[in-house]
Amino acid sequence: MTDGKPILAVERGGAADSLAARPKIVGARVKRTEDARLLAGKGTFVDDRRVSGLLHVAFRRSDHSHARIKQIDCDDARGMPGVVAVFTAEDMASVNAIFATSRMKDYHATAITALARDKVRYVGEPVVAVVAETRYLAEDALELINIEFDPLPVVIDPEEAAKPSATLLHEEAGTNVLCAREFRTGDVDQAIACAAVRVSGRFRFRRKSPLAMENRTYLAEYDAGRDELTLYSSTQVPGIIRDALSEALDIPGSRLRVVAPDVGGGFGGKASLYAEEILVAFAARRLGQPVKWTSDRMEDLASTSQGFDQIVDAELALDAEGRALSLQADVIGDVGAYSIYPWTAVIEPVQVVSFLPGPYKIPNYRGRVRGVATSKPPMGPYRGVGRPTSAFVTERLMDMAARKLGMDPVALRLKNMIQPNEFPYRIGSGIVWDQCAFTECLDAACEQADYSALRARQARARAAGHWFGIGIACYAELTGIGSRISVAPGMPINTGTETAKIAIDSTGAITAAFGVASMGQGLETTLAQVVAEHLGGRVEDIRIIQGDSAAVPNATGSYASRSAVLAGGAATLAAREVKEKLVRAASHLLEASADDLAVEDGKVTVVGTDRALTFRQLARAVYLEMGRIPSDKREELTSTRTYDPVFGTSATAAHLAVVEIDPSTFEVKIERFVVAEDCGRLINPMIVDGQVHGGVAQGIGAALYEEVVYNDEGQNLTASLVDYIIPTATEVPSIEVVHIEKDSPTTLGGFRGMGEGGTIGAPAAIANAIADALSPFNIDIFELPVSPERLFRLIENATTDRKESTHGHEA
Amino acid sequence: MKPPPFEYLSVDSVQAATAALAAANGEGKLLAGGQSLMPMLNFRLLRPSVLIDINRIPDLAYLKDEGERIRIGALTRHRMIETSELVARQLPVLSEAMGHVAHLAIRNRGTIGGSLSHADPAAELPMMSMLLDAELELASAKRRRTLSASEFFVAALTTDLAEGEMLVSVSFPKMPPSAGWAFEEVARRSGDFALACVAICLERSGDRVSHVRIGMMGVGDTPMRATETEALLTSGRPLDDHLVAAAVGSIRASVEPNTDLHASADYRRHLVGVLAERAIRRAWSRATEARHG
Numbered sequence A: 001m002t003d004g005k006p007i008l009a010v011e012r013g014g015a016a017d018s019l020a021a022r023p024k025i026v027g028a029r030v031k032r033t034e035d036a037r038l039l040a041g042k043g044t045f046v047d048d049r050r051v052s053g054l055l056h057v058a059f060r061r062s063d064h065s066h067a068r069i070k071q072i073d074c075d076d077a078r079g080m081p082g083v084v085a086v087f088t089a090e091d092m093a094s095v096n097a098i099f100a101t102s103r104m105k106d107y108h109a110t111a112i113t114a115l116a117r118d119k120v121r122y123v124g125e126p127v128v129a130v131v132a133e134t135r136y137l138a139e140d141a142l143e144l145i146n147i148e149f150d151p152l153p154v155v156i157d158p159e160e161a162a163k164p165s166a167t168l169l170h171e172e173a174g175t176n177v178l179c180a181r182e183f184r185t186g187d188v189d190q191a192i193a194c195a196a197v198r199v200s201g202r203f204r205f206r207r208k209s210p211l212a213m214e215n216r217t218y219l220a221e222y223d224a225g226r227d228e229l230t231l232y233s234s235t236q237v238p239g240i241i242r243d244a245l246s247e248a249l250d251i252p253g254s255r256l257r258v259v260a261p262d263v264g265g266g267f268g269g270k271a272s273l274y275a276e277e278i279l280v281a282f283a284a285r286r287l288g289q290p291v292k293w294t295s296d297r298m299e300d301l302a303s304t305s306q307g308f309d310q311i312v313d314a315e316l317a318l319d320a321e322g323r324a325l326s327l328q329a330d331v332i333g334d335v336g337a338y339s340i341y342p343w344t345a346v347i348e349p350v351q352v353v354s355f356l357p358g359p360y361k362i363p364n365y366r367g368r369v370r371g372v373a374t375s376k377p378p379m380g381p382y383r384g385v386g387r388p389t390s391a392f393v394t395e396r397l398m399d400m401a402a403r404k405l406g407m408d409p410v411a412l413r414l415k416n417m418i419q420p421n422e423f424p425y426r427i428g429s430g431i432v433w434d435q436c437a438f439t440e441c442l443d444a445a446c447e448q449a450d451y452s453a454l455r456a457r458q459a460r461a462r463a464a465g466h467w468f469g470i471g472i473a474c475y476a477e478l479t480g481i482g483s484r485i486s487v488a489p490g491m492p493i494n495t496g497t498e499t500a501k502i503a504i505d506s507t508g509a510i511t512a513a514f515g516v517a518s519m520g521q522g523l524e525t526t527l528a529q530v531v532a533e534h535l536g537g538r539v540e541d542i543r544i545i546q547g548d549s550a551a552v553p554n555a556t557g558s559y560a561s562r563s564a565v566l567a568g569g570a571a572t573l574a575a576r577e578v579k580e581k582l583v584r585a586a587s588h589l590l591e592a593s594a595d596d597l598a599v600e601d602g603k604v605t606v607v608g609t610d611r612a613l614t615f616r617q618l619a620r621a622v623y624l625e626m627g628r629i630p631s632d633k634r635e636e637l638t639s640t641r642t643y644d645p646v647f648g649t650s651a652t653a654a655h656l657a658v659v660e661i662d663p664s665t666f667e668v669k670i671e672r673f674v675v676a677e678d679c680g681r682l683i684n685p686m687i688v689d690g691q692v693h694g695g696v697a698q699g700i701g702a703a704l705y706e707e708v709v710y711n712d713e714g715q716n717l718t719a720s721l722v723d724y725i726i727p728t729a730t731e732v733p734s735i736e737v738v739h740i741e742k743d744s745p746t747t748l749g750g751f752r753g754m755g756e757g758g759t760i761g762a763p764a765a766i767a768n769a770i771a772d773a774l775s776p777f778n779i780d781i782f783e784l785p786v787s788p789e790r791l792f793r794l795i796e797n798a799t800t801d802r803k804e805s806t807h808g809h810e811a
Numbered sequence B: 001m002k003p004p005p006f007e008y009l010s011v012d013s014v015q016a017a018t019a020a021l022a023a024a025n026g027e028g029k030l031l032a033g034g035q036s037l038m039p040m041l042n043f044r045l046l047r048p049s050v051l052i053d054i055n056r057i058p059d060l061a062y063l064k065d066e067g068e069r070i071r072i073g074a075l076t077r078h079r080m081i082e083t084s085e086l087v088a089r090q091l092p093v094l095s096e097a098m099g100h101v102a103h104l105a106i107r108n109r110g111t112i113g114g115s116l117s118h119a120d121p122a123a124e125l126p127m128m129s130m131l132l133d134a135e136l137e138l139a140s141a142k143r144r145r146t147l148s149a150s151e152f153f154v155a156a157l158t159t160d161l162a163e164g165e166m167l168v169s170v171s172f173p174k175m176p177p178s179a180g181w182a183f184e185e186v187a188r189r190s191g192d193f194a195l196a197c198v199a200i201c202l203e204r205s206g207d208r209v210s211h212v213r214i215g216m217m218g219v220g221d222t223p224m225r226a227t228e229t230e231a232l233l234t235s236g237r238p239l240d241d242h243l244v245a246a247a248v249g250s251i252r253a254s255v256e257p258n259t260d261l262h263a264s265a266d267y268r269r270h271l272v273g274v275l276a277e278r279a280i281r282r283a284w285s286r287a288t289e290a291r292h293g
């Protein structure tokens, strides 16, 4: 069923007026209802679950980057007191391998199994699982396991791995290039030939870990009498995991449930299927006892999906007036050892080329991408997905072009941006932007920052010897995408619909269930606001159920900035229907015409009188006090509706960073950070602010601190938080957020998604600000993160070059 | 990330602690604040047979004014030193350094005895004890002995502590009131171990440096004194830009830093010069202030 376009037409009819007519719950700064428990330490995360007879899992992981498993000796471990079971791939032959399939051509899926079979392909890959009475004993037993490995050549550098002569990680694929794609519009070569200005570079965006505060945790309980399995998982995607486990373990969905209780952050790192989830579910069923595995931080850094990691050779060509003529890019994405389920290895690298043209009119475009397998944990979705890299590349090129042309970078952007009257606009990669606030966001960010005053201040700072820089980044993302577009091209599962199931029960209480899964972003509050708005209830009376595969038939979860748009739309449809039922019941009981009834604050009132019925009274009349409403008029106060935005919408922002670099230590200080963003109609501005702040903080991490480092042998050198460093409160400035509330014309309620954006703009804006600060030395930034060490090298090289060239002059 | 099995023993005196250490035949480990020990246990980098918890020993956490010196008990928490008025008055450079030790939560638990015994080359307290010429009081079941800081630190994570020996207190000579001082550090983030750090105490006579001590860390296997640079600064030349530049050159030439994930040897060498210049200038101006104030 699609509730998309046709309903939209109706919705547009009078929606604006009726929303404006009453005090808005949608749009209010409602305090997050879940915070009462989360901030008081009363949340329940998977690891908090207490069950009797719980067994604990520890994994023996590969310490080899690439090796054949010759032999595994677990006898001593099996015999250790306290050890209940030891599993290897051999013991799990009955479990079906899972494949992230795709219709995309030139794509190769790889088998996903709980434990490595025959070969290991990255350091940290699970090989043996020990189940014991305590985690301590399980870890002691790991030391008794003997694995004989036959080392194979390392496959760690993505450019080397892409060569035909490279050692293969997956022989059956016949190549390490798991996916390849090309987008073409116009004639790039021709355009370059006539260009007045060309700027180019080899850009490197390093690998990053999602690093949620809560490590991944899985607890499975098996009810042998009923043959029912429940997996409690710190996941963003309970329904997707349910479907995958159903296939892996051959259990129908009716007897398999995946519950994501409170989840402490995800950022994409909990949006995929994990080997440990399969193992824990399998072990609980095999042993008939509850089984739990909680990742420690070292395991998290070694085995949770990772993000970004691309090499981009790109060139932008412009005419003498600064009009962009063409953009071309060749991208190599390091997708790690396996094609991740369900998103596939395509998700991150292909997004880079899909979004490179960004908000600009660039008539000729060629974007080529290869996703290359290497011995690292799989690449997965990470907040921003590909777009932080595309924004970094395109926005750097814009600044480089502005310098070359002697133009102001803001003016150059405004000149090339798709203008308000030019929507919808199809960019070179084929993406169509609906009504986007590109110029509005950029103008607003400049106004908030007082851009011209900043430039004046920069001139003074420079004269005084300070390294002061201003950086801008503009971007757009597709959000809330519907059934016509896959999150990853060719992916066989639908993520474009969302269901709301709303019920008023016999006590008059309202329960609304969804297929989304909140990992801390406040969906319990925002969805309650939408339901309250359209049902006429009170936010505090509405209980939101989410994060449960049993809540609705297809509970895929939360990812890709979809939840507010899709669940918000579904909530609107279902809430309206329940409201109509309330009105019909009240109309009968109050003997008033439906037109004279108002539903607000949990009661139905005859307008202009004091005659009213509370939801509780109405519910009693409907469900309990038989005879008050004739049976043929009695309707259950429930509705289940599915919403599909079909294509979806887009969200936009402009980020502006002001930095000062210490000219002797090369430490970067972010002085100011301004975001002007458009996520359409705001449901809760306070929550939007929080999402922007968090996203920007992660973008600052990507720009200045965070980098997963593998050495030539494929060992992870950043497997603890001493070496994988993230910004803390002291490194994140206060962030100024301006909202441009431009309703989306293509979604119900006008919402645009917004969870990821902060991470997309910040790295590019900071890179531009640093390059701007260093422009007197002709230093450009091509690599992120910009650590003080990298700056030191860049500056050393630039100053020695200069010295050398002056020497040359003298001679 | 769970420790291997170990025995746990809580002791209530230094005698009991050292007796337990002796009985463990080198397999025992003292547990103070646990801020360095627990991670090492959880990573299974250490496998002691017994953990001897010294947290319940009375009278091991204190700051005492002994006239010429200040004595600090081994179990004194970083936070107590950081907030001590006695330290702020008599050892202001130490007071300032304490704010750079890790984060507040860690400073609430971590102890001076633990930090010195752990001897991390990028930790503040080992360096400050070198800078300030601290004396360390060690006890074993059989005897007590006193070592200077420069004798105590042998190599990265290695001290002169013998098997069965523990650190019981550290004593610092008070700084002369006219001394100028400075503490300069660069770390990736606030609270991180230093990439490089320089601390200075100096006294001036007219336009010359009469006494100077320079401590540095992050630029070698142990915290160090920059003795050549100290000699240069007290060679009788007036402290002017030339002398400062020479001092920067000399301190850079004197170090052999390591390269790691966060900084190369070259960058660390560069930093130590930058920090030395800042520290010399700041200490010099403070010494001036002290004279007139």
Ligand SMILES: Cc1cc2nc3c(=O)[nH]c(=O)nc-3n(C[C@H](O)[C@H](O)[C@H](O)COP(=O)(O)OP(=O)(O)OC[C@H]3O[C@@H](n4cnc5c(N)ncnc54)[C@H](O)[C@@H]3O)c2cc1C
Residues within 6 Å of the ligand: B029, B030, B031, B032, B033, B034, B035, B036, B037, B038, B074, B075, B100, B101, B102, B103, B106, B109, B110, B111, B112, B113, B114, B115, B116, B117, B118, B120, B122, B123, B124, B125, B161, B165, B166, B167, B168, B191, B192, B193, B194
């Ligand atoms: C995230 C983090 C960041 C940190 N950052 C910094 C930093 O920036 N600068 C810094 O200086 N430190 C830092 N630390 C370390 C911290 O200062 C520790 O507190 C300190 O190194 C150890 O003190 P402790 O009392 O916790 O010792 P413990 O961890 O209990 O013990 C450390 C070692 O010393 C031994 N030991 C303890 N007491 C004695 C004694 N009296 N005699 C003999 N041996 C003893 C123990 O057996 C053990 O081998 C950091 C720690 C963490 C976790």
